[in-house]
Amino acid sequence: MDKKAILEAAENFVKEKLAADSSGHDWWHIYRVTKSAEKIAQMESANEFICTLAALLHDLADEKLIGIGNEAAGLTKIGEWLRQHGVAEDDITHVIEIIGTMSFKGGNQSAMKTLEGKIVQDADRLDALGAVGIARTFAYSGAKGQLSHDPTLVPRENMTAEEYRNGKSTAINHFYEKLLKLKDLMNTDYAKELAAKRHQFMVRFLEQFYEEWEGKR
Numbered sequence: 001m002d003k004k005a006i007l008e009a010a011e012n013f014v015k016e017k018l019a020a021d022s023s024g025h026d027w028w029h030i031y032r033v034t035k036s037a038e039k040i041a042q043m044e045s046a047n048e049f050i051c052t053l054a055a056l057l058h059d060l061a062d063e064k065l066i067g068i069g070n071e072a073a074g075l076t077k078i079g080e081w082l083r084q085h086g087v088a089e090d091d092i093t094h095v096i097e098i099i100g101t102m103s104f105k106g107g108n109q110s111a112m113k114t115l116e117g118k119i120v121q122d123a124d125r126l127d128a129l130g131a132v133g134i135a136r137t138f139a140y141s142g143a144k145g146q147l148s149h150d151p152t153l154v155p156r157e158n159m160t161a162e163e164y165r166n167g168k169s170t171a172i173n174h175f176y177e178k179l180l181k182l183k184d185l186m187n188t189d190y191a192k193e194l195a196a197k198r199h200q201f202m203v204r205f206l207e208q209f210y211e212e213w214e215g216k217r
């Protein structure tokens with residue numbers, strides 16, 4: 001299979017796997033991350049094939065999709081799929097290394113080893129920022145039965161992974177607990193540029209939100 005055909009097959013594979021998912025890992029998240037990863041790869045002169053393939057597959061071994069403790073089995077399945085579709089062994093190793101590093105969260109993620117890994121991680125993080133990031137946050141909060149905002153619930157500091165997933169919080173608090181920290185975690189220059197703009201947009205959103213809350217605007 002040529003690279004274009006492999007990417008098309010990977011796209012169909014992911015769509016099929018995510019069709020039944022209700023954990024917020026929908027195809028359109030993958031679509032956006034893949035578009036961003038392609039763009040960053042061009043700007044950073046990275047291997048576009050690896051970035052696109054890893055972006056397409058990046059959530060398939062995620063604990064939220066396949067259950068905590070099943071990440072390794074998930075990775076094995078992805079490796080088998082890549083082999084069946086004639087991806088070169090070096091490329092399989094590289095893609096699996098990227099997805100593996102992104103999937104095993106264990107509180108803090110370990111650093112990505114290659115430029116392509118850094119790019120896919122940046123693309124995934126960018127999707128939590130800006131207008132799309134705001135929309136995803138309120139959608140996630142609603143699905144979890146949380147309020148948009150409760151001024152008496154202060155943002156939590158230094159949470160464990162368990163508290164982060166299951167503690168009581170709000171959509172607005174999620175900005176302080178995660179989203180506003182992301183711009184300083186970007187790896188590549190181009191993603192840093194995009195993240196800074198999306199960050200600014202979220203800051204403006206919050207300012208307007210608080211003013212409306214108090215009937216000032």
Ligand code: ADP
Binds near residue numbers: 141171
């Ligand atoms: P990731 O795997 O990148 O950490 P998640 O699957 O945890 O992303 O989250 C999916 C989306 O929901 C992201 O946009 C994220 O910012 C948002 N989200 C995650 N946790 C919360 C939360 N506690 N409250 C509101 N939004 C959340």
Ligand code: NI
Binds near residue numbers: 029058059
């Ligand atoms: Ni993702």
